[in-house]
Amino acid sequence: MATFVPSEILIQFKPGVTEGAKAAVMGVVSGTMKERMHTRTMVAAGAGELDVVKLPPGLNVSTAITRLRNNPSIAIAEPNWVFTTQQTSNDPYYTAAPYRLWGMYGDDSVTPTNQFGSQADEAWASGNVGSTSVVVGIIDEGIDYTHPDLAANIWTNPGEVAANGVDDDANGYIDDIHGWDFFNNDNSIFDGSGDDHGTHVAGTIGGVGGNGQGVAGVAWNVTMISAKFLGPSGGSLADAVEALDYLTNLKTKYGVNLVATNNSWGGGGFSQSLQDAINRAANAGILFIAAAGNDGSNNDSTARYPSNYNNVIAVAAIDSSGNLASFSNYGATDVDLGAPGVGIYSTLPGGTYGSYSGTSMATPHVTGAAALYAAAHPGASANTIRAALLSSAQATPTASLVGKTVTGGRLNVSAAPDVIPPPSLSIGNVSKLEGNKGQTNFTFTVSLSAASSQAVNVQFATAHGTALAGRINDYRAASGTLSFSPGTTSRTITITINADKTSEANETFFINLSNPTNAALGVAKGTGTIVNDDAPFASQAATGTSSSQKSAVAKVDPSPIDVVFSSLADEVVEAALDSVRSKRR
Template sequence: MKSKKAMAVMAGSVVMMAALTANPTYAQTAIPRNWHLLNYTQDSVYGTGVEKAYKELLKGRKSTPVLVAVIDSGIDTLHEDLKSILWVNPKEIPGNGIDDDKNGYVDDVHGWNFLGGKDGRSVKEDSDEATREYYRYKSLYINPDSALDKQSKEYQYWQKLQGRVVKPSPNESKVTYKTMLKLQESLHKCEMLLTGYLKQNDFTAAKLDSIQTTDQDVMVAKKFMQRIFQNTGEENLTYSELKSEFEEYLAELKRKAEAADSEGPADKRAEIIGDNINDINDKYYGNNDVMGQFGFHGTHVSGIIAAVRGNGVGMDGINDNVRIMMVKAVPDGDERDKDVALAIRYAVDNGARVVNMSFGKGFSPHKDWVDDAVKYAEEKGVLLVHAAGNDGNDNDVVDNFPNPDFADHSARANNYITVGASSNGRNTKVANFSNYGKKNVDLFAPGVQIYSTVPGGNKYGAASGTSMAAPVVAGVAALVLAYHPNLTAAQLKSILMKSATPLPDGTTEVNKPGAGDTKVPFSELSISGGLINAYEALKLADTLDTDKGTHPKKKKKAKMEPVKKG
């Protein structure tokens, strides 16, 4: 799920938190860049113990390569820390325009793009599912309030949609958009003045404090930006991060202003992709462009799992013997159930053992399609790792899709892990934006200011969200599998859950996400009541007789070459 948090300065909008700078200002904080890989005993942070595991448990041991599918927005296939760990389809000849492996997807060398069109374009933006459903019901029933039986489930669903979709007037949307455009102009002027004075192209609130000059224009810009930084409530925020948040918020405002003039969101998907969105059997659409221009999110997620370890550049991923298959299905906006279902099936059919799903939404009109794909993954022994969401909600009360509970109430998938976001433990314990749930969130993992790969010229940056916590768990799952390849998905989930640990400094109560200073027991925020712990998971796995474990049924083994360092 895309990393989201409140932005007081941007009218309380929920937008993506992401650093796009090549040189983030981490030197200004005592929190190590790789804190999520560290451990509390040595480093005083709520990390996963990955580095400790490599030093104490894994040294000299041989591992098996593990294929992890990342269903996301795309990946920078040229990034220095990722290009050598990309999955390469061994049965496909690149660029020949032929479906060599006869799987229905032509030239799917590194994965597949379910957002693509035959002409090479891709869907960048899509509407949210609640809005799509709201207008679908309006077109079906004209006036659903009078057309639907008040006792029916459909009417209850319609009421839920009305509660989520508030259609602003065209004037209201346009006024807000124009106001924010003026703010953007002011930010740009301040940026020019301050970067010129500082002789650097990025800065923080702490850096602004050091400015002392008789240039009144610079001082006005300083005070303006200090107020902006203060209103965000974010520690260690850089201007580049704030600017990225604002630009995404502005793009969302623009979409709303355009939608307010029409009866429903524009269907760009139909124009670009051209599939029948209501037919799950119409599945051979898209293209092989898993990179595109929109892959920040997927690139960052992939680096957390698999960025090459020990090559002396950037950062280290969790697993040093892993391949990433990118399955592009997540636009700016809500993903479609059809794309998600087919993306899961594609990953399973092509040998993935773990699937990371850092996305989510509040409505799922074709949940049955996704459920069938989850069941398919379960049958084939594939672990699905999903982000819990970033709205500070209780997932036991508020719907969050996809999820492991089948719509037909037949069962609950046992190959599915839902992940909340924890912080480093020094400033905060649990991310204030993270969703939680004693029945519907399995465990927590590092998800605040996670440093990883970003696209566009071998760059790195930080991002926050359960989107970052999920790949931490996916990476740990793949690490355990690398040394215990015979584990089933259910066994692997059990190991991760049983080895999850309480907060390492002995803290028992934390601030309840989304509830200010309200305290709750940390153990009540998830099923396991704990944090992911790679060190303990590997120790637990070592106690099991995995040589007698069951191989996943009819699973294809993906052929993968060793990762090249550097």
């Protein structure tokens, strides 16, 4: 079982921190900088440099992070978690069956039929087969870009001259013709048979349709960019962040019409640096579509990342009979919808094909559907695409998903373009000093994207993160129903915070929205950050920063966490969390 890199941590400095202050931070842990990242997307967002720091022999990750807790020069300090590929099973019995692409089938006029398929073939029959002007990013293993069912839909960078050894488009990556390999730090997005998971995912999203061979993806016509970060030994958190920022920069600086990223991997604990990268992508109008996980567990009770982050569409897996897959995670507030994920036939390296199972396989059905919607509705915003997908799922109730997902339904590709999305509900984040005595109020704003002629209701409930609820703990738990009268577009929820005089890391809690009526959920999770305003720990004296900086404290994760990040196939992935993490859940 892989864990975080045992002798490395990630440190993100606050903007404007001097080199002297950075050196002082390194001195606290006797660390050496292995790699410094300051992606163009980080720069545009005003974020500081993100360093991969090598620790000296004898200093473990937990101790190093504890020493850095509340250091005023640091924004984030956390383990450099490892994402490890756990291969899906090849099902020869399924591949021998006559109907291999049940995940694409519908239940109306087009044959063969399966009511629990994605209904993609009904969209094709109506003339919507996608558009190569729509782009998606695949953050995964690499892709066999020469596969006959993929080659026509692989992105070619118009700003690069192939193999000239020059960064022609000045994006920081030399000869990134079809994307970038962040695992090996080169431009080779395909390294052989080990890139089967990424190749399989690509075929479900955008296998070329109508060419008389192999398979067809949800979107026959689409452009796919590879952001490879998983290799034979897994992939690191640092590489995942850089991969997502790479794609975001292609949209914000180079105008690439990137509407979504597919993320069929997961595991482990919360990472602020990855949440920040997801937020940067969301601010650029890019959907982050993620696998719910293969533990067969409830994500509402035990968070599964990245699917439990804010600004994510989380996908469960169903089988061809509409059952929630035995391995699939679920969650009435944290998993959005189901999609075909059992016995999914798709492309494999070397021009071959095979059948895999997992929430990894369900997720690209939804990413392909996002591409189809964007093709039929040029210029549609990410929120509009999200609302259309979730509204059509809500209109396609599935018994096994009722009470197990936000929508209670499954992907319905053909319905999504026909749905006029209702107004969407979104909740904002709040960050505020906790105070030294008494209580402080955190006021969260819940907004409706457009006024409705009908009354809108939505349930809400707090959930703990690193902060704990209770009269003598960090905040007061709350739940209830928020009502919008016709024409109203904004309401607020107030949560009471208990002040203290304890110097500690910033702490977070959440408010989850669920079960809306006459509206869809946009951003369904708000984060409250209780900012420490007490004196820093004595261990920070070595940083050389002044006490006047103490209110700008670090967001750190001090707990040692034994985790696995994986491509989400049919293997069971377990995370063993220590007592500190258990307290914080």
